[in-house]
Amino acid sequence: xxxxDVLELxxxxxxxxxxxxxxxxxxxxxFTKRDLVEYLVAVAPAMLPHLAxxxxxxxxxxxxxxxxxxxxxxxxxxxxxxLPVAEVTGTRGQTLRYCRLEEPAALAWAxxxxxIELHPFLARADRPGAPTALVFDLDPAPPAALLEAAAAALVxxxxxxxxxxxALPKTSGASGLHVVVPLDGTQTFDETKAFVRAAAxxxxxxxxxxxxxxxxxxxxxxxxxxxxxxxxxxxxxxxPYSLRGTPxxxxxxxxxxxxxxxxxxxxxxxxxxxxxxxxxxxxxxxxDPFAPALAGGQRVPAxxxxxxxxxxxxxxx
Numbered sequence: 001x002x003x004x005d006v007l008e009l010x011x012x013x014x015x016x017x018x019x020x021x022x023x024x025x026x027x028x029x030x031f032t033k034r035d036l037v038e039y040l041v042a043v044a045p046a047m048l049p050h051l052a053x054x055x056x057x058x059x060x061x062x063x064x065x066x067x068x069x070x071x072x073x074x075x076x077x078x079x080x081x082x083l084p085v086a087e088v089t090g091t092r093g094q095t096l097r098y099c100r101l102e103e104p105a106a107l108a109w110a111x112x113x114x115x116i117e118l119h120p121f122l123a124r125a126d127r128p129g130a131p132t133a134l135v136f137d138l139d140p141a142p143p144a145a146l147l148e149a150a151a152a153a154l155v156x157x158x159x160x161x162x163x164x165x166x167a168l169p170k171t172s173g174a175s176g177l178h179v180v181v182p183l184d185g186t187q188t189f190d191e192t193k194a195f196v197r198a199a200a201x202x203x204x205x206x207x208x209x210x211x212x213x214x215x216x217x218x219x220x221x222x223x224x225x226x227x228x229x230x231x232x233x234x235x236x237x238x239x240p241y242s243l244r245g246t247p248x249x250x251x252x253x254x255x256x257x258x259x260x261x262x263x264x265x266x267x268x269x270x271x272x273x274x275x276x277x278x279x280x281x282x283x284x285x286x287x288d289p290f291a292p293a294l295a296g297g298q299r300v301p302a303x304x305x306x307x308x309x310x311x312x313x314x315x316x317x
Contacts, residue, residue, distance in 0.1 A: 004021070005019065005020060006018065006019050006020075006021075007021045007034070009037065009108060011041055011104050011105040011108045012103055012104045012105050013105075014080075014082065014103075014105040016037075016080075016105050016108040016109050016112065017112065018033065018034070018037055018108070018111075018112050019112060020033060021033050021034035021037070022034060023064070024064060025061065025064040025065060025114075025116065025249075026064065026065055026247070026248065026249045027064060027065075027066055028247050028248055029248060029249060031249045031276075033111065033112070033114075035249075035276070036111045036116065036243065037108050037111045037112065039243070039276040039280070040104075040107040040108060040110070040111050041104050041107060041108055042280055043241045043276075043279065043280060043283070044103075044104040044107055046240075046241055046283050046288045046290075047107070047118075047239060047240065047241040047242070048101070048102065048103065048104070048107075049288075049291075049294055050120065050239055050240050050241075050290065050293065050294070051100075051101050051102070051118065051120050051239060052102060053100070053102075053124040053125055053126065054086070054100065054120040054121050054123075054124055054125060055086035055088050055098030055099070055100065055120070055121050055125050056098060056099050056100065056101050056118055056119065056120045056121075056236075056239075057071050057072065057073055057098065057118075057119040057120075057236050058071070058072040058076075058099060058110060058113065058115035058117075058118065058119075059071050059072075059115065059116060059117030059118075059119060059245060060072050060113055060114045060115050060116075061114050061115075061116045061245050062113070062114035063114075065116070065245045065246065065247060069116075069245055071119070072113075072115070073088075073090075073096045073098060074096055074097050074098070075097055075098060075099040076099075076113055079099070079109070080109060082105075083099065083100070083101075083106050083109060084100045084102060085097040085098060085099060085100060086098045086099075086100050086125035087125075088121075088125070088128060089128075090234070091234055098125075100125065101118065116242075116243050116244070116245050117238055117242050117243065117244055117245055118238070118239045118242045119236035119237065119238050119239065119242075120236055120237070120239050121233075121235075121236050122134070122135065122189075122231070122233075122235075122236070122237065123185075123189075123233065124185075127185065128233065129188055129189065129233060130185045130186065130187070130188065131183060131185070131187070131188075131189055131192050131231070131233075132182065132183055132184075132185045132296055133180050133181060133182050133183055133293060133296075134180070134181045134183060134192040134193075134195065134196055134231050134300065135178050135179065135180050135181075135196075135230050135231060135237050136153075136156050136167075136178070136179040136180075136181075136196060136199070136200070136226055136228075137172075137176065137178055137225075137226070137227040137230040137237065138152045138153055138156070138176050138177045138178070138179065138224050138225070138226060138227075139172075139175070139176045139224065139225040139227055140152075140175055140176060140223075140224045140225075141212075141217065141220040141221055141222065141223055141224075141225065142221065142222075143221070143222055144221075144222045144223060144224055145175055145269065146171075146175050146176070146177070146269040146272055146273070147263065147264060147267065147268075147269050148210070148222075148224050149172075149175065149176045149177040149224055150177055150260050150263055150264050150269075150272060151264050152177070152203075152210070152211065152224040152226070153169050153177045153179050153260055154257075154260060154261065154264065155203065155207075155315050156179045156199070156203070156226070157169075157179065157257065158315040159199055159202075159203065159310065159311050159314065159315050160179070160181060160199075162310035162311065162315075163300070163301055163310040163311075164301070164310075165181050165298055165300070166181070166182075166292075166298065167179045167180060167181045168180045168181075168182070168254065168289070168290055168292060168293055169254070169255055169256075169257060169260050170240055170252055170253060170254040170255060170290060171250075171251075171252055171253045171255060171272050171273070171274070172238065172244070172252055173238065173242070173243070173244035173246065173250045173251050173252035173253065174244050174246055174250070177260075177272075178237065178252075180290075180293055181298060181300075182292060182293045182294070182295060182296045182297065182298055183296055183298050183299065183300070184296045184297050184298060184299055185296060186299060187299060187300060189231060189232060189233040191300060192231050192300055193228060193229075193231040193232060195300040195301070196226075196228040196231050197213070197228040198309065198311070199226075199228075199311050200213040200226035200227075200228045201213045202309070202311035202312075202314045203226060203311070203314050204226070205314070206314035206315075207314075209222075209223070210223055210224060211223060211224055211225075211226060212224070212225045212226070213225070213226055213228065215227070215229065238252045239252065240252060240253070240254050240290045240293075241253070241254075241279060243276065248275070249275055249276060250273055250274065250275060251274050251275065251276060251278075251279045253272075253274040253279055253282070254288065254289040254290035255272060255289065256289055259271065259272065260272070
């Protein structure tokens with residue numbers, strides 16, 4: 001018997017129509033659209049709190065990770081009536097209507113559109129100018145790779161501790177790492193971006209052979225870019241527990257600082273690479289290590305020209 005072309009899936013009291021459920025999205029492993037839907041529904045209790053109230057960009061791969069993709073701002077046509085949108089003013093003054101993914105059925109619907117990656121804003125839709133987190137996006141340039149990004153994350157952690165800030169690490173799901181600082185939502189993107197930029201430039205000055213703070217690829221080989229630009233109001237960061245459009249189905253996974261240290265000490269990048277089944281097993285065993293990101297409660301230090309910044313003597317790399 002051939003596989004059905006359409007599934008009518010009951011999710012949280014709603015019916016979601018899944019077309020071509022056996023379509024292969026990751027040819028290297030045979031991971032299908034049905035697998036994506038099942039993963040997102042299973043991970044929903046951990047993922048949804050990190051998406052709640054936020055506009056979300058969908059990175060859509062309708063022909064799988066070996067095909068083309070695009071980042072969808074406006075929520076696709078044909079969305080169900082029950083799926084809310086967030087109106088966001090674009091950089092040219094236009095009104096964009098982003099999806100809000102607030103329940104398991106919304107994740108299943110997004111998966112049906114080929115949305116492998118989910119990228120929420122750093123601010124909630126009702127307070128678009130007030131970030132609830134800042135992020136150090138650590139992006140290694142070959143031959144640097146995930147272990148170099150992990151080592152950089154440990155340096156960033158020490159620098160943030162000097163500023164009195166606690167941070168949470170997660171893998172990007174690709175070659176990098178994200179260091180996220182939960183905030184209380186009382187500051188602006190200008191303030192948080194300036195803080196991350198100053199820290200990035202201080203680290204690049206202290207260890208220019210290992211860190212870069214400029215986006216230009218010239219001279220970046222073997223270094224870890226600290227991409228402070230991700231803290232702009234119009235940009236988004238991949239959600240915790242989102243899959244990535246990589247050759248293998250890998251997940252942007254919250255990890256502990258002990259795990260980051262152990263991977264660097266052992267020289268074993270595989271300790272920081274997780275697929276969907278591993279992530280679900282981790283959640284069953286550990287709960288959500290990223291839950292503290294929802295508590296906020298922190299502010300970046302105010303700029304004070306008369307005070308020595310916390311990175312005046314940047315931690316050794």
